[in-house]
Amino acid sequence: MNDMSNSGRGKLPSAEDMALIKKFLNDTTLFLGPDPEIMQNHDLMPRSADEEAAIANASDAHTIAKIRDRIQSGCDEGYEMVEQMGAAPGAKWGDVITGVYSASGDLAIASAGGVLIFSALVHHPIKFIIKNWMNDPTVGVREGDGFIHNDSRYGNVHNTDQSMILPIFHKGRLVCWVASTVHEGENGAIEPGGMPSMAESPSDEGLKMSPFKVVENYQIKRDILTFLQNSVREPKLQYEDMKVKLFACLRIKQRIEETLNTDGPDALVSTLRLTMENVRAEVKRRISEWPDMTVRTYIIQDSTLRENCVVKINCKLTKTGDRLIFDFRGSAPEFTNRATNTIVAGLKGMLAQVFLCYVWPDLPRGQAAFAPIEVITDPHSIVNCSYDAPNSQSLMSIFTGFTAGQHAVAKFLYSCPEKFTKVHAPTFNMINTFIWGGVSQHGETLGNLCADLNGMGAGATVDRDGEHALAPIFATMADIGEQELNEEEVPFLQLVSKKMTRDAVAPGKYRGGQGYTMMVATKDSEQWGFMTTAQGAKIPPLQGLFGGYACGTYPLSKVQGVDVYDVLMNTPEKFKHSIEEIMNEQPFEGASYTTHHMGMGFEISKRGELFMISQGAGAGYGDLLERDPKGVIKDIEEGLMSPAVAARLYKVVFDPETLAIDEAATEAARAAERKARIARSKPYSEFVKAWSKPTPPAHLPYFGAWGDDVSVLYMGSPQKTREAATPRPNYMTHPKDVRIAELEARLAALGAMGGEKQ
Amino acid sequence: MKIAMTEYLRINTENEKWECRVCDHEIASARGNYKEGLLVYDRDPTEIHPPIIDPEKYRFTFSPDPEWVRILEFCCPHCGTQVETEYAVPGHPPLYDMEVDLDALKAQWAARGEAAIPYAGPAVVREDGHGH
Numbered sequence: 001m002n003d004m005s006n007s008g009r010g011k012l013p014s015a016e017d018m019a020l021i022k023k024f025l026n027d028t029t030l031f032l033g034p035d036p037e038i039m040q041n042h043d044l045m046p047r048s049a050d051e052e053a054a055i056a057n058a059s060d061a062h063t064i065a066k067i068r069d070r071i072q073s074g075c076d077e078g079y080e081m082v083e084q085m086g087a088a089p090g091a092k093w094g095d096v097i098t099g100v101y102s103a104s105g106d107l108a109i110a111s112a113g114g115v116l117i118f119s120a121l122v123h124h125p126i127k128f129i130i131k132n133w134m135n136d137p138t139v140g141v142r143e144g145d146g147f148i149h150n151d152s153r154y155g156n157v158h159n160t161d162q163s164m165i166l167p168i169f170h171k172g173r174l175v176c177w178v179a180s181t182v183h184e185g186e187n188g189a190i191e192p193g194g195m196p197s198m199a200e201s202p203s204d205e206g207l208k209m210s211p212f213k214v215v216e217n218y219q220i221k222r223d224i225l226t227f228l229q230n231s232v233r234e235p236k237l238q239y240e241d242m243k244v245k246l247f248a249c250l251r252i253k254q255r256i257e258e259t260l261n262t263d264g265p266d267a268l269v270s271t272l273r274l275t276m277e278n279v280r281a282e283v284k285r286r287i288s289e290w291p292d293m294t295v296r297t298y299i300i301q302d303s304t305l306r307e308n309c310v311v312k313i314n315c316k317l318t319k320t321g322d323r324l325i326f327d328f329r330g331s332a333p334e335f336t337n338r339a340t341n342t343i344v345a346g347l348k349g350m351l352a353q354v355f356l357c358y359v360w361p362d363l364p365r366g367q368a369a370f371a372p373i374e375v376i377t378d379p380h381s382i383v384n385c386s387y388d389a390p391n392s393q394s395l396m397s398i399f400t401g402f403t404a405g406q407h408a409v410a411k412f413l414y415s416c417p418e419k420f421t422k423v424h425a426p427t428f429n430m431i432n433t434f435i436w437g438g439v440s441q442h443g444e445t446l447g448n449l450c451a452d453l454n455g456m457g458a459g460a461t462v463d464r465d466g467e468h469a470l471a472p473i474f475a476t477m478a479d480i481g482e483q484e485l486n487e488e489e490v491p492f493l494q495l496v497s498k499k500m501t502r503d504a505v506a507p508g509k510y511r512g513g514q515g516y517t518m519m520v521a522t523k524d525s526e527q528w529g530f531m532t533t534a535q536g537a538k539i540p541p542l543q544g545l546f547g548g549y550a551c552g553t554y555p556l557s558k559v560q561g562v563d564v565y566d567v568l569m570n571t572p573e574k575f576k577h578s579i580e581e582i583m584n585e586q587p588f589e590g591a592s593y594t595t596h597h598m599g600m601g602f603e604i605s606k607r608g609e610l611f612m613i614s615q616g617a618g619a620g621y622g623d624l625l626e627r628d629p630k631g632v633i634k635d636i637e638e639g640l641m642s643p644a645v646a647a648r649l650y651k652v653v654f655d656p657e658t659l660a661i662d663e664a665a666t667e668a669a670r671a672a673e674r675k676a677r678i679a680r681s682k683p684y685s686e687f688v689k690a691w692s693k694p695t696p697p698a699h700l701p702y703f704g705a706w707g708d709d710v711s712v713l714y715m716g717s718p719q720k721t722r723e724a725a726t727p728r729p730n731y732m733t734h735p736k737d738v739r740i741a742e743l744e745a746r747l748a749a750l751g752a753m754g755g756e757k758q
Numbered sequence: 759m760k761i762a763m764t765e766y767l768r769i770n771t772e773n774e775k776w777e778c779r780v781c782d783h784e785i786a787s788a789r790g791n792y793k794e795g796l797l798v799y800d801r802d803p804t805e806i807h808p809p810i811i812d813p814e815k816y817r818f819t820f821s822p823d824p825e826w827v828r829i830l831e832f833c834c835p836h837c838g839t840q841v842e843t844e845y846a847v848p849g850h851p852p853l854y855d856m857e858v859d860l861d862a863l864k865a866q867w868a869a870r871g872e873a874a875i876p877y878a879g880p881a882v883v884r885e886d887g888h889g890h
Contacts, residue, residue, distance in 0.1 A: 293857060298853070419878075463878050673838075674839070
């Protein structure tokens with residue numbers, strides 16, 4: 001051994017040296033990117049000395065309950081202000097949230113309405129501000145400051161949502177933060193509307209704001225505002241909604257100050273802290289009432305929004321004692337150049353919604369309800385993507401992750417005697433709506449979407465059918481707005497809307513709530529277009545519950561080469577009000593009729609061309625042969641099912657004219673079907689021998705783990721894999737290049753390439 | 759003790775079996791996968807989710823692609839009740855979806871006592887509000 005060898009021990013720097021090294025690194029950091037220490041942690045911050053002292057001074061349960069209610073009212077007031085005054089269509093239907101955060105940045109109390117996931121993610125940027133800007137002499141955090149943020153890599157769903165964050169001081173002491181978040185829509189991305197599916201890198205996703213100061217002395221800084229306005233397609237909206245969010249925060253601040261004046265800062269700090277700690281403790285108690293069990297499920301995404309493929313969201317949920325662990329390992333690898341990846345915080349935020357909206361809606365809304373629940377993922381996976389991966393369509397992965405969670409949780413809840421909601425089959429999870437953009441009939445440049453995304457069909461429950469087009473999974477208290485009001489602002493009409501799509505059902509003892517048809521056509525602009533961003537045109541994005549079925553699949557249909565406004569004017573009898581009739585009967589001569597998956601990139605539309613989609617159904621519950629025949633007939637009467645489909649699926653025998661049920665014949669038909677099931681099915685072990693294969697099928701572009709082995713992730717073919725723990729790039733070829741290659745191969749096979757030089 | 763675990767399955771803690779709640783058939787060991795005691799059918803999804811628009815004319819029809827997804831239907835071999843469905847990629851091994859820690863379950867319910875029927879959850883009760 002010589003002096004050059006490194007024996008490790010004894011050569012470590014001293015504590016003094018370490019402090020110096022840390023200071024050097026802190027002083028010379030070249031780039032303050034998203035901080036893994038902040039972004040990977042969703043638990044509450046440790047109790048601070050300030051909180052400890054406050055609790056010692058003020059912890060009377062009645063006082064805390066009173067203050068919590070006052071703060072809750074303040075948040076709700078702020079929420080109402082944003083909803084009423086916000087310019088973004090998202091604000092109008094409740095894609096909004098307001099909340100009060102502890103001095104350490106944890107979300108203590110959120111508004112009762114709106115999209116909770118926003119707030120469940122805003123604690124990350126606040127913690128970034130605390131860690132990096134608070135003591136930075138070039139930034140600082142002072143009374144009257146306000147910070148803006150939208151970059152999901154620093155904590156957000158996607159960068160179409162913008163937050164305004166204000167620190168609240170009392171006599172120089174930082175006592176809490178308030179924040180307001182809105183789905184603004186436009187953000188200057190490669191496609192209008194803020195959620196580009198064409199993004200192949202974060203650079204295509206438009207404005208990416210890490211948290212920075214945009215307000216001083218409660219005034220928006222005009223120079224920065226002008227820069228932001230130049231960065232998006234809707235400059236007026238950018239200004240108006242920054243003001244709205246700021247004033248909503250100021251109203252909540254006013255309510256907090258009233259509390260400070262009556263009860264003092266310690267009571268406020270104590271209330272925020274104890275609310276979170278008590279919720280966290282209650283969540284652990286409730287979990288302990290569930291059976292100790294592991295539940296496995298998976299949900300399949302059938303596209304990246306650019307091309308169809310099979311993308312697995314794998315979920316193993318284990319409960320032991322008072323611990324609950326979501327294990328998403330085995331889910332698809334991150335796509336290097338597709339936008340459907342999510343940061344892990346987005347997945348966690350959406351899982352928090354499972355509990356706060358569908359399992360324990362009685363709990364105070366805040367970060368604490370999900371704080372003790374653990375989440376495991378593979379690095380650089382579709383549910384825990386890297387900094388360099390685009391994630392503007394993260395909704396695809398957080399929604400399917402949500403459904404995996406909702407499906408797994410239901411299997412724990414059934415036997416648990418303590419319930420706060422009914423056991424629930426998965427609710428529909430895709431935003432089947434139109435995103436739109438261009439120049440309006442008033443000459444305004446716009447980019448946003450139809451609120452109909454909030455019309456997802458609900459899953460059936462243990463004792464009733466799911467409700468139709470009820471609410472989005474991300475905001476059970478949201479609205480779908482007034483289409484007629486919207487149409488005053490935009491140059492298109494929804495020619496058919498809120499009409500249930502017949503036979504697009506999720507059958508079961510209790511059926512899922514159904515979705516409605518939307519037909520849109522541009523009218524008053526030559527510079528207007530649409531896009532759609534949903535999965536589920538080839539594979540349903542749900543699972544059914546306890547023998548019930550999932551929904552079907554939902555495509556995009558287009559009719560081009562027609563002006564339906566001329567048709568409506570001249571031959572109105574030709575116009576039909578269902579996709580079924582228009583596509584099957586093809587009533588407009590000379591028009592082209594085509595179908596597509598639901599990932600349509602932004603496409604300019606001509607006047608009167610029809611774009612048609614349907615909202616999806618929630619999943620069914622239980623064996624469909626147990627469905628009350630009267631319920632089946634009611635579905636027929638309400639136009640949810642055709643008589644032929646209803647009779648074939650549910651084995652209900654009825655008079656085709658009167659719909660009178662033949663009870664005896666129905667009972668016999670159902671008994672025969674049960675026998676037929678037994679006859680056509682195979683014992684499990686025999687079935688598995690023939691069915692199960694060691695690798696994914698060669699004909700499917702499959703992404704994710706196969707079977708129980710989650711150590712290997714497939715990347716589009718049985719031959720291409722990666723170790724789950726070892727990231728590899730996962731590039732997809734441009735769909736047009738794929739198509740060109742297919743066509744060239746055909747030409748070559750026909751000898752028709754004409755000796756083209758290569 | 760008999761504990762209702764799903765709409766159609768219960769665990770009998772005395773004989774440690776999964777049982778059918780419809781016909782009382784003993785399905786499988788409660789220390790293992792209940793699916794092993796059921797029958798399975800590989801269902802073409804287009805039979806459950808029929809095309810709404812003409813499959814002769816269109817690529818996408820509101821009906822799942824049977825080459826991309828199948829429905830595994832699990833039923834009780836005695837009464838034919840459909841206990842579970844699984845939308846599966848063709849060839850993907852069926853999931854061991856409920857792996858119960860039976861000893862923990864027994865201990866948990868020994869403290870609770872047997873429930874006659876599972877609690878469905880709180881009902882939404884209409885409130886007529888203030889009136890005169």
